[in-house]
Amino acid sequence: MHDNVSADEYGSADPRYEGWPTGRSAEASGVSRPGVSHSEVNVPAGPTVASPIVAPPYGSRPVAPSAAYSAAEGVPGQVRQTTPARPPVPVDGYAETGTAMTDADVSRETEDPPLAQEAERAVKILNPSGEITMPRPTHRRVICVANQKGGVGKTTTAVNIAVALALHGNRVLVIDLDPQGNASTGLNVPHHAGVPDVYDCLIDSTPLADVTQPVDGIPNLACVPATIDLAGAEIELVSVVARESRLARAIQGCATEYDYIFIDCPPSLGLLTVNALVAAQEVLIPIQCEYYALEGVQALTSNIGLVKSHLNPHLDISTVLLTMYDRRTRLADLVEQDVRAHFGEKVLQAVIPRNVRVSEAPSYSQSVMTYDPGSRGAISYFEAAQEIAERGARVGGLA
Numbered sequence: 031m032h033d034n035v036s037a038d039e040y041g042s043a044d045p046r047y048e049g050w051p052t053g054r055s056a057e058a059s060g061v062s063r064p065g066v067s068h069s070e071v072n073v074p075a076g077p078t079v080a081s082p083i084v085a086p087p088y089g090s091r092p093v094a095p096s097a098a099y100s101a102a103e104g105v106p107g108q109v110r111q112t113t114p115a116r117p118p119v120p121v122d123g124y125a126e127t128g129t130a131m132t133d134a135d136v137s138r139e140t141e142d143p144p145l146a147q148e149a150e151r152a153v154k155i156l157n158p159s160g161e162i163t164m165p166r167p168t169h170r171r172v173i174c175v176a177n178q179k180g181g182v183g184k185t186t187t188a189v190n191i192a193v194a195l196a197l198h199g200n201r202v203l204v205i206d207l208d209p210q211g212n213a214s215t216g217l218n219v220p221h222h223a224g225v226p227d228v229y230d231c232l233i234d235s236t237p238l239a240d241v242t243q244p245v246d247g248i249p250n251l252a253c254v255p256a257t258i259d260l261a262g263a264e265i266e267l268v269s270v271v272a273r274e275s276r277l278a279r280a281i282q283g284c285a286t287e288y289d290y291i292f293i294d295c296p297p298s299l300g301l302l303t304v305n306a307l308v309a310a311q312e313v314l315i316p317i318q319c320e321y322y323a324l325e326g327v328q329a330l331t332s333n334i335g336l337v338k339s340h341l342n343p344h345l346d347i348s349t350v351l352l353t354m355y356d357r358r359t360r361l362a363d364l365v366e367q368d369v370r371a372h373f374g375e376k377v378l379q380a381v382i383p384r385n386v387r388v389s390e391a392p393s394y395s396q397s398v399m400t401y402d403p404g405s406r407g408a409i410s411y412f413e414a415a416q417e418i419a420e421r422g423a424r425v426g427g428l429a
């Protein structure tokens with residue numbers, strides 16, 4: 031049914047999207063959520079461009095003024111005009127200007143704007159002309175973000191690409207499958223003990239819709255959180271019937287019409303990751319640009335091969351994303367060459383730089399897309415999301 035839906039029909043309040051999470055689960059569990067409720071948000075989801083316009087080549091997109099404020103480079107070319115005052119976070123390597131600014135230099139709002147305004151602002155900065163569209167896929171794409179190494183950018187990638195796609199009219203669900211709950215934190219979705227979560231789907235066969243929560247301020251984005259309960263799931267699953275396909279069943283039983291479901295995997299190759307691989311059609315592997323980058327990926331690819339041959343013939347590595355690229359080092363360059371030689375066209379042209387704004391964003395319970403849309407991290411994730419959307423549309427989906 032996606033085929034004939036125009037961009038301006040994606041409004042989150044659209045009653046045709048049956049089953050779209052309303053926050054019921056959160057309310058039922060007594061969770062109080064900060065900020066505006068999802069239903070109150072009244073922001074157009076993405077640009078309302080009638081006909082798709084061919085996007086300019088990557089890198090040629092006009093960069094918003096705030097992009098000049100590149101923390102990694104340490105020399106702010108221009109102070110962001112609309113960023114609200116925020117409590118300072120001590121982060122190594124982030125150089126503030128140090129110079130006193132007058133009112134004429136900078137116009138800072140004194141309070142956080144509503145979350146919905148942040149989303150609107152993000153779209154305006156990332157896609158000023160509204161020309162770039164992220165076409166909806168012809169069928170639901172279930173993408174597992176996996177790498178058994180910790181700290182390579184799985185969660186950051188799942189969260190930011192999901193937000194970028196949602197801001198541009200795609201209906202997106204993020205399933206947090208890591209007991210650490212970092213994706214839930216990054217999306218500001220309650221995930222303290224007692225909140226219905228992905229554990230309930232895996233162990234108690236609770237329907238996915240009953241544990242799904244809307245993401246405040248981002249129309250079209252929802253999240254299945256992970257609570258501390260999930261820590262025991264890996265062991266409890268061992269004795270459960272059809273233990274490898276519990277998540278697949280939960281997703282198959284979900285009637286909500288998502289365009290994308292991203293599954294954020296834990297840093298292991300245990301039963302949780304196997305459940306994600308069985309549930310997905312595509313694997314997105316984030317690879318950190320550092321020494322030993324490809325080591326361990328071998329184990330992941332052979333696991334993917336095993337799941338493909340025994341449990342899920344539809345599974346494929348569709349996307350590889352280079353993360354935390356530090357262009358000052360020759361090593362990053364060598365790693366990039368290696369990864370491109372190994373994975374070929376699966377590697378996205380967009381490369382995510384090491385950028386302090388990316389690592390700051392979660393401490394404000396935001397993605398970098400809304401926290402600082404003009405930062406190099408946000409722009410790169412925007413480009414990566416655009417590539418993922420265009421690839422899916424070009425081949426009619428990758429499943």
Ligand code: ADP
Nearest residue numbers: 180181182183184185186354383384385388389
């Ligand atoms: P994983 O989910 O693979 O364990 P994370 O996404 O949690 O990895 O990232 C690990 C850490 O690195 C986090 O603190 C995150 O904020 C930081 N990080 C991720 N990507 C970047 C980036 N591009 N630049 C700077 N820091 C990053």
Ligand code: MG
Nearest residue numbers: 184185208212
């Ligand atoms: Mg993670």
